Amino acid sequence: MDPTLLISTILSGFSSFTWGNALMIVVGVVLIGLAVIKEYEPTLLLPIGFGCILANLGMSAYQEGGFLNVLYKAGIETELFPLLIFVGVGAMIDFSPLLAMPHMVLLGAAGQFGIYGTLVLAALLGYKLNEAASIGVIGAIDGPTSIYVASKLAPHMLGPIAVAAYSYMSLIPIIQPPIMKLMTSKKERMIRMEYSPRPVSKRALIFFPIVVTVAVSLIAPAAAPLIATLMLGNLLKVCGVVDRLSDAAENAIINIATLFLGLTIGATMTADKFINPATLGILVLGLLAFILDTVAGLLFGKLMCFVTRGKINPLIGACGISAFPMAGRLSAKMAQDEDFDNFILMHALGSNTAGQLGSVVAGGLLLAIVNGMLPLVH
Amino acid sequence: MDPTLLISTILSGFSSFTWGNALMIVVGVVLIGLAVIKEYEPTLLLPIGFGCILANLGMSAYQEGGFLNVLYKAGIETELFPLLIFVGVGAMIDFSPLLAMPHMVLLGAAGQFGIYGTLVLAALLGYKLNEAASIGVIGAIDGPTSIYVASKLAPHMLGPIAVAAYSYMSLIPIIQPPIMKLMTSKKERMIRMEYSPRPVSKRALIFFPIVVTVAVSLIAPAAAPLIATLMLGNLLKVCGVVDRLSDAAENAIINIATLFLGLTIGATMTADKFINPATLGILVLGLLAFILDTVAGLLFGKLMCFVTRGKINPLIGACGISAFPMAGRLSAKMAQDEDFDNFILMHALGSNTAGQLGSVVAGGLLLAIVNGMLPLVH
């Protein structure tokens, strides 16, 4: 009998544990702390934090045969988890403000500039094209879109990208206001917008998800699964005849998918993959992406204000970035802070849902164009 | 750099789009319309319709690696989805009327003639044996049974078969009444049936699903998974000690399985598989299967009326076809239309649950016999 072997088997937990693992466990605890104390997107940051801890205790998503590896293969490699989350999100989004004011959809395009701006910055810093694009897609400011695109282009970066996407998304009330104040005058922020929407029939609400699915799938086929699942959830909700299914989408499906997505994304954050300069770059560039989105959105808002001779409050440009519904609520609040009777929430939500659509379209186009360019880059 | 390649990558959504795809998208929209406006089995026809649209936008169930392909392999190739639906259906069926009047079970045999009659018709029209049998099983008038059998015998026909099964099932209130009026006299329809059932103990309700599972698995082993899951759901419900499990069966499990089954079945309906004469044949023959079922059921009802010297209302023969509980309710309504005080609902439901059992038995036997005959047919 060889007692050394036996002892080493028993103590394998300690022998494979590194300082890097300990550091990552601290990172996991910090993420859980942000979720619990600050309530920053807790439904995602808490499972990500816990998954990060597990990844550094021998239960990573890459450990063949481990339960988190099973979940990773079942839901991340197949892309099912982000898509199932989108089914639930679709069932919770109300597109009627956007349908009532369709011109708002333009704001959803401007707010995607951060994706491309960050791509260029990342290229300047020397990242490879697939990596630079994956970092850029943090600028979609939409968890499932970021995860979907990154898992296709640079799966080894999934962890930090998801952490950046969800952390900054919950930091929007801290990131955006200074930029808003800097870029708009008090007079601009006080612009009131009349809200006399066209009536939107139930039939329009039902046609909308079908038409959008067809149109976006043709323009940006790489975004097709994302838009299809988002619109499926919306159709289940607005049609009003399949309450059982929309209930399943809004509850069992999205809750289970969110828990498993968070855990498995967290479980990719092993010390050897996470602790390196690239991660720091991702976190810094991700923040820049958010800022560029906001700046571009506000500039476009100011343009629309100029074109309409002051009928558009530029603040609603800042919520064309998606991050539904936090961004919309924030823009409305900023306007109300200047003038308590200025109620622009409906316009902000129109712009915000436009941003949600724009993010998916921009993410899908990015994926397609990068895939088309990759063979040409040396 | 080759800009042509890049452009073709970006425009791939348009370049692969055909007139056939456009036509199938219209078909999908029509199915959604039937679900939303007419409320024809919306929980299935709406996901089928949406899946059909996706299939023709590059997201078919056959596209290797696509999310609907993942779901297809997970739930249709393994047959899990129809079986999980049956667990939920079993938890919703009440077999006590049938147990109180066991002779009703005979009506559940006659109402399966449509399966075999349609098989012969399809053979006459030149379909192969496996295809003819898959078309015939539309006559089971039971979604999961049809999908289970067809996915084993002729998976390329799953789409039109599922569409036929669920569409005609929701058209029962339109298909059956003219046949009923044509084949029965007013006097027959006015026959009243005494309802003085034997008391059925709780213990009998608990033994029933177990005994049926054993018996049917021995007689028709090919139907075993179908009957086993149906009876499992029923046992969870009637035993009264596992409310958590019967609740899961009736809600989370059946809702999620229904949504995914509908989507993936719809996602098999690509233009190249659906637009051909065979599909038209399936739709016409499926309707004939429903009519043959009804005719055979009514004839058997008349026979029972004759044998019992007028104590059986022949109308209850028409609901031996399964399609629980619509068919049972319709027969009762037809009787009440002639005489408002004629309440035959309990007998109709007994016959109807018998039809549910008979459909599974007949479907399983068909599968077994066809598999035994296939090597003998040239």
Place this chain on the structure above:
Amino acid sequence: MDPTLLISTILSGFSSFTWGNALMIVVGVVLIGLAVIKEYEPTLLLPIGFGCILANLGMSAYQEGGFLNVLYKAGIETELFPLLIFVGVGAMIDFSPLLAMPHMVLLGAAGQFGIYGTLVLAALLGYKLNEAASIGVIGAIDGPTSIYVASKLAPHMLGPIAVAAYSYMSLIPIIQPPIMKLMTSKKERMIRMEYSPRPVSKRALIFFPIVVTVAVSLIAPAAAPLIATLMLGNLLKVCGVVDRLSDAAENAIINIATLFLGLTIGATMTADKFINPATLGILVLGLLAFILDTVAGLLFGKLMCFVTRGKINPLIGACGISAFPMAGRLSAKMAQDEDFDNFILMHALGSNTAGQLGSVVAGGLLLAIVNGMLPLVH
């Protein structure tokens, strides 16, 4: 045409049916009877019983391509089902009594002696080491732990081990009291315990699952997935910010996993695997494991009583075996039977949750040490 072949195909259900199958169906009916009439752990014994019936009607977990084989591969081979059950169990356990009286945790170690004692007994009876260890783990008196360890060491014994674990667990109110009365004096059972717990802050309740996960994963890495999922569930509950996720854990996830786990475990109980002397040995040794656990727990309770000069009621030693919360409730009841005003429930629950932790630790250590020893045994 060869009619013999056709007939044999059709009658295949009967031709492959053996007396052994018939006997196993009776076993399945008995298990369902225990679940329904005696309410012995019905949520598990009822699906196990039904799965056992199906296994002997051609639908075993080993039949390649069958639906129970699909579920077996998806949830037992990957260990997902027991782990998902633990996520739900964790969300239902309250560790605050244990945190208020941390010394109670010692009782959770003593109550694991049955695991190792039974291992020795099984070795004496000639079982192989992996089999003996799998039988021993019945002494963990914790379904998921037993199934997790047995599925890694001796998957062919899963059926009888799960049946023993869950049956005896529900028989605790019958197995333990005689041993308690035999081993303790009336005076000992009447010992009152002061309950003046330290206040436990919400922050402590949140740190607890994280710290335990890290510590146990390092000491007993083989138990890491079990403790991680148990603690994940607990964290979801106590953190208070992810009600959606803890609701999913406590309901949809645990209910579905329990139903599927029971069915598939039952579906391993085919006649050829179950009807043999080894099964009888498992059932007898499993009972011994329960008795040894209780005896060791009580002896340790008496030791603590002696050391603290009569301040500890030895009865709470008997609930250090896990089987949360039945064992804790039973100990409290035994004390109250002697003296109606003796309320030791809080201490009993502290000891009981300690037993839950101890079981997982002991199970994981057993797995690791046996894996380390297997190459050395001839």
Place this chain on the structure above:
Amino acid sequence: MSVLTASLIITAIGMGLVFVGVLLLWALMEGIVRLTAGTDKEEGEKEESEEVKIPGLDVRKQRVAAVAVAFALSVKQRMVRQAEPTEGNALSAWQMVRYASRLSRRASLFNRMK
């Protein structure tokens, strides 16, 4: 053998076996119901014993009161049910069935009382 011949043979064997199977089910159901008949009696007796618990009222009046209470409860129950959200025709069909099954149980109670 041609497909048509095969299909005719399948029809003959298939419909034959369906009837055989269904007859077997009939026999089994008869067996189950007869072997378990009366097993619910104890509960029935308990219910009856509950019926005579209210003191100071003769049995007839109590029965009347019981019927009144039952009626009130059923009306209340129906109102609650009607307030539930219905999901198209599908659900209302299932409701019909549940209602019918309740009727059925009531009917078998009356039969036992006779």
Place this chain on the structure above:
Amino acid sequence: MSVLTASLIITAIGMGLVFVGVLLLWALMEGIVRLTAGTDKEEGEKEESEEVKIPGLDVRKQRVAAVAVAFALSVKQRMVRQAEPTEGNALSAWQMVRYASRLSRRASLFNRMK
């Protein structure tokens, strides 16, 4: 081609196509809303006919009564909603949106009445 050149080309094409896509969505939305305009009319008429059903009260009083009832119901509803467990900021954000959407529908009703 260098990564930087590629990224600049991607930015040009990408932002261009995003705007093209968004303009297309605008056109489609205009189309959908215009083509389906007025399809909810029948329901609106039904609601109005319900309004005048109570006999023995002139229309103005009825409208007042209707507003009062609606107000009472809305207060009740809000109380029920407040009693629901809230899940951190996330849920309350969604609630805000639902509330806003209700406001929106009310607003479009007023527009139609004008």
Place this chain on the structure above:
Amino acid sequence: MSVLTASLIITAIGMGLVFVGVLLLWALMEGIVRLTAGTDKEEGEKEESEEVKIPGLDVRKQRVAAVAVAFALSVKQRMVRQAEPTEGNALSAWQMVRYASRLSRRASLFNRMK
């Protein structure tokens, strides 16, 4: 090595390590509870400040009123709980535990008040 020898070695190592593990858990729990002690204080103070908000009543009467309200609420809650469907012994065991845990929290409140 024979299976029996191996099993005896495993028992010795296993039980030893179980006790080591459990002692470690004890130490960790002590650490957690001590390091976080008092972190809930602010909430406790808030509760107390709420206690004295009702104007025009001396503190003792208010405490009596508070106890009365708490008692009424607890009775009501218990009635609601009893009306819930129970799932065999299993659920009632869990209910017992939850009830006990509520007791425990109340007890620790009393301790703090002392």
